[in-house]
C-alpha cells in the first residue's frame with residue numbers, strides 16, 4: 001500500500017509547498033470552528049506544511065494532501081503523526097469548510113489507519129479531539145474507534161487544544177497514565 005493512497009473518491013499524497021494556499025485555508029476554517037475566528041497567517045501555514053514535509057521525509061508518514069480523484073482539487077489534509085508528548089501515533093484530518101459533510105474525512109481517516117496498520121505495522125493508532133468537536137468524534141466512531149478517556153497533551157501544532165478526550169484504536173488498551181473517565185467506555189477493536 002504505497003503512497004499515494006487511493007480510495008473511492010480521494011487520493012492522499014505527500015504535501016508540497018504548492019499546497020500552501022490550501023494549507024492556510026484549512027487552518028483558518030478549523031480555527032473558526034475551534035475558536036470562533038481564524039488565527040493563522042501564511043507564515044504559520046508554511047511552517048506547518050514544512051513540518052509535515054519533514055515528517056514524511058523522516059518517518060514515511062505525515063499529514064498528506066487529500067485530492068478529489070475526479071478533479072485533482074485539494075480539499076483537505078489527513079494522515080498520521082506523532083501525538084505531542086507521547087509515544088503514540090495519531091490519525092488526523094481537516095477539510096475545507098465547503099466540503100464538510102460529504103464523508104471525506106471518514107474516507108481519508110480509514111485509509112490513513114489502514115496504511116498505519118498494514119504498511120507501517122503500527123501496534124495502535126490514537127485520535128484526539130476537543131470535547132466540543134462532535135463531527136470529529138463522529139468520524140472516529142465511523143472508523144471503529146471509541147472513547148476511552150481524557151488526557152492532556154502539550155505541544156505543537158495545536159497547543160491550545162490539548163485537553164481532549166482520547167479515542168483509539170483496534171487494540172483497545174488505554175494509554176499509560178490516562179484517566180478512565182466513563183465506566184464501560186473501553187475502546188472497541190477493529191477499524
Ligand SMILES: CC(C)(COP(=O)(O)OP(=O)(O)OC[C@H]1O[C@@H](n2cnc3c(N)ncnc32)[C@H](O)[C@@H]1OP(=O)(O)O)[C@@H](O)C(=O)NCCC(=O)NCCS
Pocket residue numbers: 029030033093094095096099100101102103104105106107128129130133134135136138139
Ligand atoms: C472534523 C471534520 C474533518 C469532519 O469532516 P467531514 O468530511 O465533514 O466528516 P464526515 O462527513 O466524514 O463525517 C462527519 C460526521 O459528523 C457528523 N456531524 C457533523 N457535524 C456534527 C455535529 N455538530 N454534531 C454531531 N454530528 C455532526 C456528520 O453528520 C457525519 O456523521 P454521519 O455520517 O453519521 O452523518 C471537519 O469538520 C473539519 O475539517 N473540521 C475542522 C478541523 C478539525 O476539527 N479536524 C479534527 C481535529 S481533531
